[in-house]
Amino acid sequence: MLELAILGLLHEAPMHGYELRKRLHELLGAFRAFSFGTLYPTLRRLQREGLIVEREPEEVAPAWGRRAKKVYGLTVEGKERFADLLADAGPQTWDDDSFGVHLAFFSRTPAEIRMRILEGRRRRVEERREGLRTTLSDTGERIDRYTRELHRLGLETSEREVRWLNELIAHEQAEQREKDA
Amino acid sequence: MLELAILGLLHEAPMHGYELRKRLHELLGAFRAFSFGTLYPTLRRLQREGLIVEREPEEVAPAWGRRAKKVYGLTVEGKERFADLLADAGPQTWDDDSFGVHLAFFSRTPAEIRMRILEGRRRRVEERREGLRTTLSDTGERIDRYTRELHRLGLETSEREVRWLNELIAHEQAEQREKDA
DNA sequence: TGGTCACTATATCGGCCCGATACATCGGCC
């Protein structure tokens, strides 16, 4: 997932690690953001795999003593990999974390893939919702008041997400009809 | 976290791995449940640390060919450790995953600790809410329609969780007053 | 002048947890 996010951000402009992380926070909403302990090793892995390259900073003022920033840019392979990741609509893409990252690059993913991700995610959330509903009715008195409350909140959250997804899907379909016409 | 969950479940009754996992699912709501790939190694770690012990199954029908179930039970140290974990109300306890597990054992945690966890969690969710609010208003047009939608959903979810926490806290306070009277 | 603080910046390490995978037995259904 971090791989997709990094590739997507570097697609807009070359950047160094720290800046990448700030943009990541902005994009993914301050929560679900990745830590430096993940970012730097991943950057190195991507570099090793030839998806990104380290560029000369060429700052206006080189600032001799200053620690050099490592600015990364996408390679051709990196761009291809990004396209491949975008085109993926497999089961992992409906995961909580994964879905958020994919959504962040939705404007650059094909409309058909968008639909499949949205519908897959909906199915996933519906399953969670049903699971919560059955445990809430089945377990009856056996379960703690607090746990029960937690499940209630989870159920409501799932229901709201399904409704939210329905709106997004309806919007996508409307846009599609408009384009066809 | 898994440690707390395992210790808590074994506190009720001795159990083997597979059963532990089923109870985990029931307790934590089918999502956010731990996988076997985490459960078994953790079980072994706990055993190594002397918090749990392997017991003789002593089934009614030993079923010769049958693979032996490994039934685990708490040791005295395990019970102490469980009590320590319950009494902890540190910053990690307001994490998404951690909070859910702690809540599941709330009926066995001291009222004072319950309050501190609830209030800490509320502060945490309020911070996320504020973060979302500022990015939504600050980033303005710079951000993707889809990302925006995701942040909107996140914001609403945070707002609802804060309200939910407020109700729980109010309930706790009412109960406390009742007990004092 | 010196001190502390917050921010920028890169990096490592131990550890938690997951998904995929493997193996083996059981009961039931067709």
Place this chain on the structure above:
DNA sequence: GGCCGATGTATCGGGCCGATATAGTGACCA
């Protein structure tokens, strides 16, 4: 008789996190 799904234990590679180390920068203040 065969297949499948549930029961049951286990390993491995890998993603990600939090704590930690290191270091230069500018600002505020005493």
